[in-house]
Amino acid sequence: AQTVTQSQPEMSVQEAETVTLSCTYDTSESDYYLFWYKQPPSRQMILVIRQEAYKQQNATENRFSVNFQKAAKSFSLKISDSQLGDAAMYFCAYRSARGGGTSYGKLTFGQGTILTVHP
């Protein structure tokens, strides 16, 4: 079974600075997807960024980028120019790309990292 580990329960950053959230995962599969979701106090789950394992290029979405190290099974999220609205809980998630089966589509989440942004 796949597992996802976020070793930082809490992180903080000054507004306009850069912060990196860590995520490692364990899998025997070679084809999969990785996601970062954001959960603000409103508790709505919002997709931040997605990475396809077969792509070597790191995904970027505006101020959000990832450092995907497939061999090391590491998937960190970098937030540049942090804003107050970035304050939230961030979840790393894994999803197999294997079609069919009873786990198809299943997202396996890490424990989450609470990000505080200081003005």
Next chain:
Amino acid sequence: DTAVSQTPKYLVTQMGNDKSIKCEQNLGHDTMYWYKQDSKKFLKIMFSYNNKELIINETVPNRFSPKSPDKAHLNLHINSLELGDSAVYFCASSRERRGNEQFFGPGTRLTVL
């Protein structure tokens, strides 16, 4: 326009009661999910349905029964509620192609007294 909606958003009930949470999506997706977020914020999948067919059924007590009357709806019925069932329950949906994003509903906070 709400993409994935859940009702109710809050549910407070007594131990032993039976309750249902409803989920509807207007995105035309063919797969829907139920996730549970416990008091430590840990998220875990419970069920998924694809075209009204049960695909994922994690180790969940039999007291939890999902029901999908059509592709746009996935309801969760819970019998004989227990204190440990208190959590936030999220519905999600996606179009099942490789790696497609799952869109989440706003969550239902269930409190069992």
